[in-house]
Amino acid sequence: MQQEWLAKIQASESLPALDELRVHLLGKNGLITQQLKTLGSLSPDERKAKGAEINVIKDQISQEIEQKKSFLEDQALELRLSSEKIDITLPARPENEGKIHPLSKVIQDITKYFGRIGFQIFDGPHVESQEHNFDALNIPAHHPARQSHDTFYVSGSDNILRTQTSPVQIRTLRGHKPPIRFLAPGRVFRSDALDATHTPMFHQLEGVVIEEGINFSHLKGTLIDFCRWFFDDASMNLRFRPSFFPFTEPSAEVDISWKNGKWLEVLGCGMIHPTVLQNCGIDPSQFQGFAFGMGIERLAMLKYGMNDIRPFYEGDTRWLDHYGFRSAS
Numbered sequence: 001m002q003q004e005w006l007a008k009i010q011a012s013e014s015l016p017a018l019d020e021l022r023v024h025l026l027g028k029n030g031l032i033t034q035q036l037k038t039l040g041s042l043s044p045d046e047r048k049a050k051g052a053e054i055n056v057i058k059d060q061i062s063q064e065i066e067q068k069k070s071f072l073e074d075q076a077l078e079l080r081l082s083s084e085k086i087d088i089t090l091p092a093r094p095e096n097e098g099k100i101h102p103l104s105k106v107i108q109d110i111t112k113y114f115g116r117i118g119f120q121i122f123d124g125p126h127v128e129s130q131e132h133n134f135d136a137l138n139i140p141a142h143h144p145a146r147q148s149h150d151t152f153y154v155s156g157s158d159n160i161l162r163t164q165t166s167p168v169q170i171r172t173l174r175g176h177k178p179p180i181r182f183l184a185p186g187r188v189f190r191s192d193a194l195d196a197t198h199t200p201m202f203h204q205l206e207g208v209v210i211e212e213g214i215n216f217s218h219l220k221g222t223l224i225d226f227c228r229w230f231f232d233d234a235s236m237n238l239r240f241r242p243s244f245f246p247f248t249e250p251s252a253e254v255d256i257s258w259k260n261g262k263w264l265e266v267l268g269c270g271m272i273h274p275t276v277l278q279n280c281g282i283d284p285s286q287f288q289g290f291a292f293g294m295g296i297e298r299l300a301m302l303k304y305g306m307n308d309i310r311p312f313y314e315g316d317t318r319w320l321d322h323y324g325f326r327s328a329s
Ligand code: DAH
Pocket: 163, 164, 165, 166, 206, 207, 245, 248, 267, 268, 269, 270, 290, 291, 292, 293, 294
């Protein structure tokens, strides 16, 4: 029987099968344990001889089981090592990371900047009435400013695609009582010929402050600080050049002094025209305000050194990978 058991141990093919065998032989009710229990009924001499004999067999079987066990364990480990092996020489899978578009980045940065000094954000529709886009902004029909805007008309209605973000001034001021400070970033549309600096859709950002006692020095201080922050140049020179917009009086265009000593126009601004305030139900003898408007693409191109506006909308991931940003910060 001993030879038979040793053969069975040798033949067992798995750790659970081997353990079953161990219990069968050496367990509490195992065959060998049972044999040992019979010793009590024998004479002392017989017991000594038989006891020694059984213990030799027991040791041999235990040893055999231990050996077989470590063999099976090694085998299982080998199997795992070979099946879970990875080839670290294989090239890594490409992982495409999205980037933040420069237009989004500029809008995020500017809204964050003005948000810290109390500006809210307002929005308006792209399809806009002529009343909001022109009349209420003091640009009457047949006014030359209307013609200069190359407006897209919506067929079958009097609506247009807004040519500027300024109509958001009207919508916001009609719905909210001053004092108020807000920004309105968004898309605008003009039927310009497409070239390196013109596209039929682009982005503007409008800013408005209406409070009692606001004057031109508030406008200047705000915009000088903003431009120096935006272009990261604390000593940047700015020039407020007298200009004309129907909805502001006085009006100015702001130029910044650029690297080559040239002046570059970056935005339009002015004190909000009393007629515009009245058109929004605000008493101009009580509240005054200033407004400014800037082209987002233009600011982005100046700051980040692009010379063509068209790739902004082409969705070419190589361009975006180069000019895009990793995270909003
Ligand atoms: N709406 C003007 C444009 O599209 C830009 C502008 C100029 C906006 C002066 C303003 C402003 O709010 O005060 O050319």
